[in-house]
Amino acid sequence: MPTDSDRHRILCAGTNLKIAARATGRLYDRAFAPFDLNTMQYAILANIARAGSIPTMALSDKLSIERTALYRALAVLERRGLIRTEAGRGREQILSLTDTGDALRLRAKAAWALTQEAFVEAFGEDWPKFLGMLERARAISERLSEQGECAP
Structure with missing residues (x-):
């Protein structure tokens, strides 16, 4: 059963990853x-x-x-x-x-290093876990795509 916070949250993994990628890309593009x-x-x-x-x-x-x-x-x-x-x-x-x-x-x-440092620092001790989750998301997506499991 969806909670009140779920009603306002986008639950689609693809949409959330695209939103995060665009926001992160804009951060680095400015640098x-x-x-x-x-x-x-x-x-x-x-x-x-x-x-x-x-x-x-x-x-x-x-x-x-x-x-x-x-x-x-x-x-x-x-x-x-x-x-x-x-x-x-x-x-x-x-x-x-x-x-x-x-x-x-x-x-x-040098600009990349400053931006990267600020981004990683904002994650704190969660950075290695976050990086691992991104790698896992990519691997899962590639595997599912290769297997055709998500195609209509």
Whole structure:
């Protein structure tokens, strides 16, 4: 039986996750605005830097972003001279940062660190549990999607 608080609460996991993701994305987007980056662009730069170079498919999988959306983001970063692409096997492209891209990433990383620290600190001792729950939600969603259990 729903309680009074349940009547005013959104109970859908998908809706709640989207709302939280949009709010969190806006927080990080504000931090990256002085660098003319958004959260996804920074994530792309950071993950390319971490790998040194990475195939587009591997980056798409790592960030769980559809390839077409990734290609659009990569085109912007490449036009700005922040990344370079080289031919890989078949149609695959290998991504790496330019010196300009790495310098911008390093400057933006300071803004990321301040935002990340404030966000994690707000969770306090619940941060590891929250992070684990997010990882679990992703894994459950991927498993259910692969099994087709939620499709009409």
